[in-house]
Amino acid sequence: MKTRWSRIPLMFAAAAISLAISVYAFFQHPLFGQHPGGNRLSLVEQSTNYRNGIFHNQTDSPLHTSDSSELSILMDSLVSERGQPRPEGVIPSTKTDLKALDVNEDMVIWLGHSSYFVQLDGKRILLDPVFSENAAPIPMANRAFAGTSIYTAEDMPDIDFLLITHDHYDHLDYPSITALQPKVDQVVTGLGVGTHFEAWGYPTDRISELDWYDAVSLEGLSIYATPARHFSGRTFDRNRSLWVGFALTTDSSRIFFSGDSGYAQHFTEVGNRYGPFNWVALDAGQYDPRWANVHMNPEEAAQAAEDLRAAALTPGHVGRFSLAPHDWNDPFIRITAASKGRSYELWTPTIGSPIHLDGRDQKYAPWWETTN
Incomplete structure (x- = not known):
């Protein structure tokens, strides 16, 4: 009997070691x-936005705006009533058949969540493409809504510029990027x-990294990296x-894409530097008072559109993942409510519907009202 009980600590130690090895292998x-x-x-390290080994927002932005820990927020999200x-x-x-489009026609096509296909000045641009059904490293942890996964990498034409706002899984999707x-x-x-990208096989000479307000240009197109109020990290x-x-x-x-961002003064600065904008796509989803610094709610997005001096706004970070x-x-x-009486038009296309940038009148039905 004594021998049997003496083995229990060894069994726990072996299980702990096995778990540690599995976790290490997973990462x-x-x-x-x-x-x-x-x-x-x-x-x-040369960036003025990088201090003490990490990047910092322009505005003080604690990730959580309550006393709740990250674990308590996760547990609350798992067990509490969440509506729908x-x-x-x-x-x-x-x-829309993207390969059949006239490349000289300026337009944007929303691919769901924060993914966009853009044609501008004869260039094809792809922003934050996520074609996977799951926007998380763990299978089935963050499944796409039914009907939203209509595009794949195979549907894309050749791309002049692939733009990535940051490295979170719902913006930088490993299977999509490698494909x-x-x-x-x-x-x-x-x-x-x-x-x-280098770790995933992209040649170094095909990668341009920018600090806030840096730019790359090709012929008549300029791409500026702008500040956002957020954070990064895949672990x-x-x-x-x-x-x-x-x-x-x-x-x-x-045109302007906010990426993931809380509301702050940088929208006014971007509008002054590069605006007014014909059209903007702004983070208007995945908000919660507990992380109000790093995502905008719709009312803040409406104000940001006016700060940017936008003629038209499309909400982003919506419609595909929860x-x-x-x-x-x-x-x-x-x-929709926050945009009434504003200086811009609200454009809410379905996934795959073109947004034309030639000044034509465009109306989009409130499609979410007919979806349960």
Whole structure:
């Protein structure tokens, strides 16, 4: 009997070691990417936004705005009443053939959540493409809504610029990025994010990393990385790479993507530098008072559109994944109400429907009202 009981500590120790090995092996998967090193780390360290080993927001931005711990927020999200974070029915969509489009026609096509296909000044641009059904490193942890996964990497034409706002899984999707590699000419992203692309097989000379207000240009198109109020990281080690928005300008069009961002003064600064904008896509979903610093609610997005001097606004970070405890259609309902009487038009296309940038009149039906 004594011998049997003496084995129990050994069994627990063996189980703990086995678990530790499994966890270690899991985090060796290439989807987690890598932290900057070598020349890329040297570029990171030269940034005035990088201090004490991490990047910082322009405005003081604690990740949580309550006394709740990250674990308590997670547990509360798992067990508390959350309304209807996922639609019961199928999200409507219109699958435009992207390869058949006239590249000289300026337009934007929302691909769901924060993914966009853009044609501007004869260039094809892809922003934060997530074609996977799951926007998380753990299978089935964050499933896409039914009807929203209508595009794949195979549906994309050759891409002049692949833009990545930051390295969270619902913006930088490993399977999508690796599948797109043969089609992508240049990657443009924030400082430090290029290390992920190098780890995933992209040639160094095809990757441009930008600090806030840096730019790359090709012929008549300029792409500016702009400040955002957010954070980064694909594991528990945060803020080793930079999070950005993007302003894209040509002689005839000016458009803006906020990326994930809380509301702050930078929208006015971006509007003054690069605006007024023909159209903007702003973070207007996945909000909660507990993380109010790093995501906008719809009313804040409405104000940001006016700060940017936008002629038209489309809500982003919506319509495909549920990351916050509000109803899935709450962002659309609230942004519609918040946009009444504003200086801009509200454009709410279905996934796959074109937004034309030639000044034509465009109206979009409130499709979320017919989806349960």
